Amino acid sequence: MPRTWRLITTWGAPPAFNMGLDEALLERRDAPPTLRFYSWSPDTLSLGYFQRWADVPGTARAGAVVRRITGGGAIHHVNELTFSFSASADDPLYVGKVADSYCRVHKAIAAALAGLGVEATLLCDGAAASDVAGTGMCFHAGTPQDLVWGGRKGVGSAQRRTGGRVLHHGSIKLGTSPLEGDIATLREAAPGLDAGALAPRLLDAFREHLDLAFEVGVPTPEERERARELGARYVDPSFLRRR
């Protein structure tokens, strides 16, 4: 029997709202498990929670910058589909080691990408061909659980675990970014692919491989209000430059 999750889709949302809503969904203990698909307007660079501003030279060239609540490296959110899973830590998606939960999500994504003719695999051992030292960018630092094709990283992920709940951020690259160099993108195999066309393929894969069902929903008024409150922090200079 599949578990029913809420699906919220917000294309082209402002950076503060995107981060604020994810935190609102993470902190609300009685929130239904929720999958978000979203994109960013304007294009935004997000720093990992612990990253030092000075360690990410791309901040000087990015227009908008936020700091995520999740860890990992910086991501330039352009030409991509961003997603988040927020649910209780005892959801079957998250039980066991952190690495195991990554593998579940990434295997499902790999299945969706296979339908586009992209043969994505877990990096496992060794370095990715897209690794670049000194940029602080997530896509320039492969880890064993990362999805790669053509030897290059094409999906970035990070998690936050707090109060018995988990937020899993993911970024799937459709096209290139001037800040991320020679990474793997889906348009190499599927020219013209956009986030709206990729989303249903991901849903099918999540249904099949994660045993999920989805009910299309929207944030509640309370969640929207909380997202606005929380979102302000993500673009506040004192938070952005806290490290």
Place this chain on the structure above:
Amino acid sequence: MRPNDRHYLPSHEWIKITGDTALIGITDFAVDELSSGNEGDLVYCDLPEVGRTLEDGETFGEIESVKAVADLNTPLAGEVVEINPAIEDHLEILSEDPWDRGWLIKIKLATKDTSKLLDAEGYEALLASQN
């Protein structure tokens, strides 16, 4: 069996009381869950300033592995009187010895009431129920 000279939270922190103070750390399970057994996977740890007052269950710090940021919560209320000076630069200690050298903070206890905490047996049962 985990050490029975201390108490545990379901979120995998331990507290070891000695007199009016207590050491707080995270369990081997927490370390392994975050790091997948690779000690280099733990990358950052933020600990509180000495003098900060903590309530029961309050988040006193954060730890980041290559793939996740997780909160650090205090099992009992108290005032932070010392942090482990070695940890922030040597996170591998948490993998090597989470029970002794891997303590994170020392607090002066506001209470010694451990009735809401798990003992070692209860913590083992919790872990067993999650696997």
